[in-house]
Amino acid sequence: MDWILAHLDDIGRLTARHVVLAGVPLVLGLVISLGLGWVAHRVRGLRGIALTGSGLLYTIPSLALFVLMPLVLGTSILSPINVIVAMTLYTVALLVRTVVDGLDSVPPAARQAATAIGYGPARRFVGVELPLAVPVIAAGLRVASVSNVSIVSVASLVGVSQLGDLLVDGFNRAIGGELLAGTLGCIVLALVFDALIRLGERLLTPWLHTGREASA
Amino acid sequence: MIRLDRVTKQFPGGTTAVDDLSLTAPTGKITVLVGPSGCGKTTTLRMINRMIEPTSGTITIDDQDVSALDAAELRRGIGYVIQHGGLFPHRTVERNVASVPLLLGHDKKKSIARARELLELVGIDPGLGRRYPSQLSGGQQQRVGVARALAADPPVMLMDEPFSAVDPVVREQLQDEFLRLQGELGKTIVLVTHDIDEAIKLGDHIAVLAVGGRLAQVASPHQLLTHPADTFVADFLGKDRGYRALGFDGAEVPLHHESTVVLRDGAITDPAPHDDPWTLVVDESGHPLGWASTDRLGQITASDELALGGTLARRDGSLRSALDAALSSPSRRGVVVDDSGTLVGTCRAHQVLSVIEEQERPEEERVPAHEGGEGGDDGLDPRAPR
Numbered sequence: 001m002d003w004i005l006a007h008l009d010d011i012g013r014l015t016a017r018h019v020v021l022a023g024v025p026l027v028l029g030l031v032i033s034l035g036l037g038w039v040a041h042r043v044r045g046l047r048g049i050a051l052t053g054s055g056l057l058y059t060i061p062s063l064a065l066f067v068l069m070p071l072v073l074g075t076s077i078l079s080p081i082n083v084i085v086a087m088t089l090y091t092v093a094l095l096v097r098t099v100v101d102g103l104d105s106v107p108p109a110a111r112q113a114a115t116a117i118g119y120g121p122a123r124r125f126v127g128v129e130l131p132l133a134v135p136v137i138a139a140g141l142r143v144a145s146v147s148n149v150s151i152v153s154v155a156s157l158v159g160v161s162q163l164g165d166l167l168v169d170g171f172n173r174a175i176g177g178e179l180l181a182g183t184l185g186c187i188v189l190a191l192v193f194d195a196l197i198r199l200g201e202r203l204l205t206p207w208l209h210t211g212r213e214a215s216a
Numbered sequence: 217m218i219r220l221d222r223v224t225k226q227f228p229g230g231t232t233a234v235d236d237l238s239l240t241a242p243t244g245k246i247t248v249l250v251g252p253s254g255c256g257k258t259t260t261l262r263m264i265n266r267m268i269e270p271t272s273g274t275i276t277i278d279d280q281d282v283s284a285l286d287a288a289e290l291r292r293g294i295g296y297v298i299q300h301g302g303l304f305p306h307r308t309v310e311r312n313v314a315s316v317p318l319l320l321g322h323d324k325k326k327s328i329a330r331a332r333e334l335l336e337l338v339g340i341d342p343g344l345g346r347r348y349p350s351q352l353s354g355g356q357q358q359r360v361g362v363a364r365a366l367a368a369d370p371p372v373m374l375m376d377e378p379f380s381a382v383d384p385v386v387r388e389q390l391q392d393e394f395l396r397l398q399g400e401l402g403k404t405i406v407l408v409t410h411d412i413d414e415a416i417k418l419g420d421h422i423a424v425l426a427v428g429g430r431l432a433q434v435a436s437p438h439q440l441l442t443h444p445a446d447t448f449v450a451d452f453l454g455k456d457r458g459y460r461a462l463g464f465d466g467a468e469v470p471l472h473h474e475s476t477v478v479l480r481d482g483a484i485t486d487p488a489p490h491d492d493p494w495t496l497v498v499d500e501s502g503h504p505l506g507w508a509s510t511d512r513l514g515q516i517t518a519s520d521e522l523a524l525g526g527t528l529a530r531r532d533g534s535l536r537s538a539l540d541a542a543l544s545s546p547s548r549r550g551v552v553v554d555d556s557g558t559l560v561g562t563c564r565a566h567q568v569l570s571v572i573e574e575q576e577r578p579e580e581e582r583v584p585a586h587e588g589g590e591g592g593d594d595g596l597d598p599r600a601p602r
Contacts, residue, residue: 113302115267116374117316117364118292131306207306207348 003177011166011181018162018189021083021155022148026193028084029091030141036092037099038125050096058093062086062151066158083155090151091144098140102133131204138201145193149186163189217243218264218372218406223273225259225429233259234429237273241421243371244402248419250409252452256429257408261374264406265294277372292316295373295403300381301361303349309360310335310345316368327367334363339393355386362394366401375407379414391417412453416441416460424449438464462536467575469538469568471531471552471561479505482517494547497522502558504528504551528553531560539568 004011040050069075069082106129114128153164166182169175202209218241225234234256241247249257262268264275266287275282282290303312313331318324332342338359349357358378365373379387379394395418398405409415415422416437424432424440426448433445441461444450450457476498477484484497490510497505497516506522516522526545529537529552541550542565549562 107305109298109300109302110304112267113296113298113304116265116291116296116298116302118288118290118319120288123319128304128306132304205306207350210348210351 001177003175004181007178007181011163011185014161014163014165015185015189017080018149018152018164018185021080021087021160021162022145022152022189023193025084025087025091026141026145026148028088029095029144030137032088032092033095033099034130036096037103040096040100041103042121047100051100054093054096057089062090062154063157065089066155066160078159080160082158083152083160087148087152091148094144094147095137095140098137098144099133102136102140103129105136106132134201134204135208138197138204142194142197145197146190149190149193153182153186217241217278218247218404219276219279220260220264221274221276223260223263223270223275225256225263225268226271232428234263234270237425237429237431239423239431239434241404241406243278243404245420246398246405246407246418248407248409248415248422249425250412250415250419250422250452251425251432252410252427254427255425257410257425258376259429260425261376261406261408264374265291265296267291292319292368293370293372295365295368295370297361297365297373297375297378299377300354301349301357301359301364303357303360303364305349308346308348309340309352310342312349312360313345313363313367315364320368331363331367334366335360337366337397338363355382355390358382358390362397371404373403373405375405377409378407380409380411387414394418416463424452459536459539462539462572463534465535465572465575466532467535467571469535469552469563469571471563472549474549474551474559474562476504476559477508477513479516479519484508484513484516492547494523494549496547496549496551496559496562498559504553504557504559507546526551528557529563530555535568535572538563539565539572542568 036050036054040047065086066082069086070077070079073081073085075081110128110132111124114124119127152162153167155162156164156168163182163185166178166185170178170180170182220237220239223234223237224232226232237256237260239247239260249260251257259268263270264277264282266282269283277294303309304315307315310328310331313334314324314327317327317330328345332345335342335345340356340359340363344352344356349360352360358381362378365375379390382390391414407418409418419437421434422437422440423434426432432452433440433449435443435445438461440449441453441457441464444453444457474496475490476496477486478500479485479497480500490513493510494507495510495513497508497519499505499519505519506524507526508516508522523546527537527541527550529541529550531552531554538550538552541552542548542563543550545551545562548565550565550568551559552561552563554560
């Protein structure tokens with residue numbers, strides 16, 4: 001506990017970096033997955049390729065991916081960009097399937113009605129399919145956010161600092177308080193991400209929460 | 217006018233859903249496509265707004281080939297109603313109704329105001345406009361579906377089993393209101409159903425399709441019941457055809473004076489002596505309430521103590537309703553009322569039957585007994601009696 005109180009500055013700085021390294025890829029990955037998922041949902045032939053491909057992507061060990069990134073991107077080995085791109089890939093790996101599942105979950109009647117009354121494919125996606133897929137996509141996003149918060153800590157091994165530093169350093173130097181701070185930090189961060197996603201989902205799906213206003 | 221000319225649809229795998237179908241849906245009329253599952257009726261409907269593209273043949277709306285139009289644009293100009301209403305669960309009721317006007321780029325405020333008007337037109341309290349579809353009953357959702365289809369005031373409406381997802385009482389109510397609405401709006405409507413009774417009730421013209429997308433017959437409801445083109449159509453029409461056909465025959469039936477007693481303030485006033493075992497009870501303004509057995513007249517205090525089984529026939533109604541009124545009445549005297557529901561007399565079953573027997577069957581002379589089946593431009597006879 002003493003260690004934690006004495007290092008609040010460091011913990012704060014590392015937490016902020018952790019938020020960026022886990023959060024930015026989450027947003028980027030979601031946007032990319034929406035695009036890929038839409039294509040995979042619409043084009044039957046691409047569906048299998050997208051789902052298998054993204055599944056395989058997730059099996060690459062994170063450390064290997066972090067090390068590989070500078071070679072592919074031409075960035076410096078210590079650049080946080082490596083981690084952000086790698087984490088985005090992991091997010092995409094998890095979310096493409098979720099987006100496809102979410103679009104599959106749209107009631108066929110709603111999709112058909114949209115087509116029948118004159119929605120073109122793009123407007124139907126934005127106006128009808130995506131809003132109705134929100135619950136499924138949000139569920140996948142919650143898994144991805146926990147996964148990101150956890151995997152990012154490995155980046156300490158390639159010199160990109162965040163809360164994982166506390167774990168590595170605490171382990172090497174056998175400082176219990178430091179290990180505890182790193183672990184708790186990750187858990188709290190994961191819970192905060194989760195709460196934010198749930199809040200967002202709730203705001204985007206007012207039609208699922210109508211029980212109390214039935215007489216309004 | 218919607219015209220299908222030698223339209224065929226084969227799905228990949230070789231199933232023929234619609235086979236060389238030629239059909240005309242006249243402007244301002246309700247054309248019903250009816251048939252068993254697998255007869256291609258929904259496929260036919262969806263080819264009209266290009267949700268399914270025909271394998272061959274042409275479809276025109278007011279002489280405009282639909283395949284030459286942008287599909288989404290075409291659909292915005294055609295009202296479409298599906299089973300359960302097909303509402304968007306994530307949009308409020310009024311936003312659902314405003315979907316097409318907003319797609320067309322109309323002003324949002326005006327579109328919502330128009331949506332509220334339409335809700336009222338289809339019998340939904342506009343106060344429900346802010347609710348979500350899941351907060352409405354099945355019948356209400358169906359009505360909202362109709363309102364949404366009407367929102368951009370399209371001249372043409374396609375309806376796919378629009379009333380089949382609700383219970384029989386609500387269905388009948390919706391059908392009646394639909395006919396009333398159509399009487400005001402005069403849209404060109406193509407409606408799909410598997411329910412022959414619904415087809416007969418709603419259709420100005422009925423196209424009976426057989427499995428494999430073959431057109432078995434096109435006719436008015438009356439013609440269909442009296443002159444089914446083949447055994448398939450006859451079987452599909454079901455029983456009681458002679459009786460149901462009477463629903464389209466209006467004729468004067470002899471009326472008899474009926475002496476009545478009045479139920480006022482919880483008692484029968486002036487229970488005059490009467491030979492007949494049954495006496496008709498009316499209210500103060502002459503509306504029939506029900507039959508009472510004559511020797512119990514003194515004990516009647518409320519209308520629900522009367523025998524209520526008898527149906528009422530309108531003076532200018534069909535022979536079917538007159539006959540039914542007589543058959544359903546405990547006294548066997550059918551109660552006949554005028555448009556305001558006031559008693560005008562009673563009718564007797566044997567006299568209704570005499571009228572039926574004496575009636576010539578005029579359509580025997582006017583139209584051939586068999587028509588349709590071969591397709592072609594004369595698939596529908598606009599002179600067909602309704």
